Amino acid sequence: xxxxxxxxxxxxxxxxxxxxxxxxxxxxxxxxxxxxxxxxxxxxxxxxxxxxxxxxxxxxxxxxxxxxxxxxxxxxxxxxxxxxxxxxxxxxxxxxxxxxxxxxxxxxxxxxxxxxxxxxxxxxxxxxxxxxxxxxxxxxxxxxxxxxxxxxxxxxxxxxxxxxxxxxxxxxxxxxxxxxxxxxxxxxxxxxxxxxxxxxxxxxxxxxxxxxxxxxxxxxxxxxxxxxxxxxxxxxxxxxxxxxxxxxxxxxxxxxxxxxxxxxxxxxxxxxxxxxxxxxxxxxxxxxxxxxxxxxxxxxxxxxx
Numbered sequence: 487x488x489x490x491x492x493x494x495x496x497x498x499x500x501x502x503x504x505x506x507x508x509x510x511x512x513x514x515x516x517x518x519x520x521x522x523x524x525x526x527x528x529x530x531x532x533x534x535x536x537x538x539x540x541x542x543x544x545x546x547x548x549x550x551x552x553x554x555x556x557x558x559x560x561x562x563x564x565x566x567x568x569x570x571x572x573x574x575x576x577x578x579x580x581x582x583x584x585x586x587x588x589x590x591x592x593x594x595x596x597x598x599x600x601x602x603x604x605x606x607x608x609x610x611x612x613x614x615x616x617x618x619x620x621x622x623x624x625x626x627x628x629x630x631x632x633x634x635x636x637x638x639x640x641x642x643x644x645x646x647x648x649x650x651x652x653x654x655x656x657x658x659x660x661x662x663x664x665x666x667x668x669x670x671x672x673x674x675x676x677x678x679x680x681x682x683x684x685x686x687x688x689x690x691x692x693x694x695x696x697x698x699x700x701x702x703x704x705x706x707x708x709x710x711x712x713x714x715x716x717x718x719x720x721x722x723x724x725x726x727x728x729x730x731x732x733x734x735x736x737x738x739x740x741x742x743x744x745x746x747x748x749x750x751x752x753x754x755x756x757x758x759x760x761x762x763x764x765x766x767x768x769x770x771x772x773x774x775x776x777x778x779x780x781x782x783x784x785x786x787x788x789x790x791x
Contacts, residue, residue, distance in 0.1 A: 508542040509571050511535060512550065516568050519557040572641045580776070588777035590621055596782065597626040597644045599635070601692065603720060604765065606744045607664075608648055615789045639770040645782060650699070651764035659774065661783070662766040663790040666738045668700065670754040671724065671747065673731040677754035682711070685734045688723045689713040700736050703760050721745050738763055 514524035515535070525535035543550050546567075551558040560568065596616070600608060605627055616623050628644055635654050638644045651660060670677055672685075689698045697705065704710060714733070717723055720742070723735050728748050736756060767786060773779040 504545060505538075505541065508538050508545070510575060511538045512542055512564075513568070513572055513575060515539060515551055515558055516560055516564060519559065521558060569637070569641065576642060580772075588781065590619065590781060593621055593623050593778065593782075595624040595626060597628065598646050598648055599628040599630045599638060599644045600648045601630045603690075603741055604648060607740055611789050612786065615785065619785070635768065636770075639768065640772070642770075642773075645769070645779070646786070647768040649765065649768065651766060654768060657771050658768050659771050660766055660768050661787065662764045663787070664740070664765045666740045666763040666765060668736050668756045668760050668763070669739050669742060670756050671727060671735040671737055671742070671751050672733065672754070673727070673751055674734075675752065677752075677757055679757040682734065682757045683709060685711075685732060686714040686730065687711050688726060688730075688733055688735045689716045690718070690720050690723050690735075690737070691716060692718050700760065704758065707758070709758065724748070724751070727751060 511524065511528065514527050515521055518524045518527065521535050521539065522532050525532045528535070539551065546563070548563040549561050550564045551560055553559075596612075598608075598612075609625070609627060613625055616625075628638075630647065630649060631638075632649070632654075635647050636658060639647065639658065647654075648663070651662065654660075670682065674681070674685075689701075691698050698713070698716075701711070701713075715723075715726060717726070720735075720737055723737070724745060724747055727733055727735050728750065742753070767783070769779065769783065
């Protein structure tokens with residue numbers, strides 16, 4: 487791969503005819519879907535931003551971004567070139583800041599994609615920790631979409647993903663932060679393997695389809711259960727559980743601690759051997775040596791050490 491790069495020829499004459507600053511402008515308008523917002527980010531006038539977009543349109547011979555209502559929507563060609571341009575700008579940015587001395591007070595924001603069931607466990611501790619460091623940081627919590635994790639981390643739309651341990655590919659790094667285990671909630675007075683497998687279960691998942699995590703583990707043991715209701719939130723499941731005395735909810739212990747549970751419900755160990763749940767942070771491997779990113783990883787690790 488390096489051999490290919492070393493022998494690739496750059497036509498430097500192309501750059502004499504092109505203003506490189508047009509590309510950050512393209513990325514800003516693409517991401518904001520607004521010329522005025524992009525202009526604000528780049529600290530230029532809206533008129534200057536419009537002229538810059540027009541020049542890039544002429545150079546690339548494509549409309550790139552077209553007004554639809556109050557938004558600027560990308561053309562198919564713009565969708566195609568955006569990742570390449572964004573990655574190129576990130577590479578240039580990385581080179582530009584390599585020799586700069588990083589100081590924690592340079593931090594402006596921390597963007598994390600996280601499941602909304604896990605957010606109450608993570609974010610209060612995270613905010614409290616950085617406030618103790620007297621850092622003026624804007625904290626941004628984004629709804630987790632596992633389908634876009636690689637793209638979101640690669641383009642630095644988010645700094646970290648915090649989620650259960652799984653394989654997002656060889657470009658994504660993982661560090662465990664917290665270990666948890668499943669417990670069983672039910673109005674029933676006792677719990678054993680036969681009862682657990684024969685009772686009606688409430689399942690919780692934000693996905694429309696696909697096996698639940700518990701069912702994946704049960705399937706590996708050639709066991710199965712009957713899920714009579716599948717909902718999106720454990721808080722909903724706990725409420726429904728009170729209406730169905732014979733029903734069962736399998737829930738991570740840490741999540742249960744952060745929810746209101748009726749005193750009529752009982753908590754049991756899961757009578758089937760389920761593995762420990764590993765929850766941690768993910769980041770893109772290209773940022774492994776980035777000083778800002780390294781500082782954030784170290785501080786987040788301290789919170790859950």
